[in-house]
Amino acid sequence: MLRVTFSAHDLTSIRFAYSPLREVSTGVHALRTPAGRVLHLPWFQQVRPRLGGELAPLLDLVPGGPYLPDFLCPVPTSPTPDLAGELAALRATPHEIIRADLERLAEETPGALTGCALQLYREPEPGLERLVAAIEAYWRLAMAPHWPRMRNLLEGDLLHRARQFAEHGPAGVFAGMHPAIRWENRTLSLEQRPQEWSRTLKGEGLLLAPSIFVWPAFLYRTDSPGQAAITYPVRAIATLWERGTTPDPGALAAVIGRSRALLLGELDSPASTTDLSRRTGLAPGSVSEQLTLLLAAGLVTKHRVGRSMLYVRTSRAQALLDG
Known part of the structure; x- marks a missing residue:
């Protein structure tokens, strides 16, 4: 040792x-x-x-x-x-x-x-x-x-x-x-x-x-x-080569919309708009628009790391997903 x-x-x-x-x-x-x-x-x-x-x-x-x-x-x-x-x-x-x-x-x-x-x-x-x-x-x-x-x-x-x-x-x-x-x-x-x-x-x-x-x-x-x-x-290494999308969060999607619920489900670790677009199949412009709304609602935060802007869900969003 x-x-x-x-x-x-x-x-x-x-x-x-x-x-x-x-x-x-x-x-x-x-x-x-x-x-x-x-x-x-x-x-x-x-x-x-x-x-x-x-x-x-x-x-x-x-x-x-x-x-x-x-x-x-x-x-x-x-x-x-x-x-x-x-x-x-x-x-x-x-x-x-x-x-x-x-x-x-x-x-x-x-x-x-x-x-x-x-x-x-x-x-x-x-x-x-x-x-x-x-x-x-x-x-x-x-x-x-x-x-x-x-x-x-x-x-x-x-x-x-x-x-x-x-x-x-x-x-x-x-x-x-x-x-x-x-x-x-x-x-x-x-x-x-x-x-x-x-x-x-x-x-x-x-x-x-x-x-x-x-x-x-x-x-x-x-x-x-x-x-x-x-x-x-690195954290979340198993997600690197994943294809496809995360299962729809269901009841939450009915309240805040499928796209925003889908993005929140992906943000258990920080990710960029490009990465989220690849994972979810949503267009980059749509991802950016939905993230702006989630940011204004206090459901995600953003941080610049190097050349990338990374988003991660907040404790408020986690409570919604847990519910």
Whole structure:
């Protein structure tokens, strides 16, 4: 078990951010180890036929073992970074860090340091350029068609965790994050780690990063210098590949109208107008119009997260649905 103890300062230095580059590396890992990831089956079926030899510089770095090279998952500098900014940070990675991470990859997954991974170890500068080109190709093939939906889910999680932190402190943030993550008396316990190990944070804080493809596990980086980080499964992951609509709330629809009742039923987690249109089959303009009415009635609230405006139902709306 791993235990991370927080100082008083660290309790106020928890921050939240997602990472497109982190989704790239965890997505490749999911493709390598699909067992137990049935929720992503629709994505697997679409993506696998598109993978080709031009992706080897990326695929060789994620052979499917327990360790993902840390330099593939740089610590985000903002809550909602874009891929271009993260690729710039990847290009600037010191060569000694790349080699150290690849040596650890060879230790954790014997035989992994071959092919393009070995070329990167020997010649980091040209190897990084080949890696960036492979990541960009992978993004176009596997991520870009689905990124708007993924980003909405990730940004909704950031909003939820921030609200939980404001209202309930760290205990609210970690509640329900993952069955193997527990918070008690300023100490975070990660039961997934097989060895006993502990670390006391000394002002560097903790990064919490929701992820689409880390599900059903989680990742942690606590034994490296710098800010500790935990990558955990995003909330409402089961809704990502859903098609169709939510069952009509019935009696409530007769009072406030079918479309508005349908939207309220979908807003158990934050969502954008685009996401709601996809889920319900309503036109984007109609969704926007109905949300405006629900907002005026105090049945939904809206919050800007990054580039998206996300809506979520209020406690008043929840009471109507429960009734």
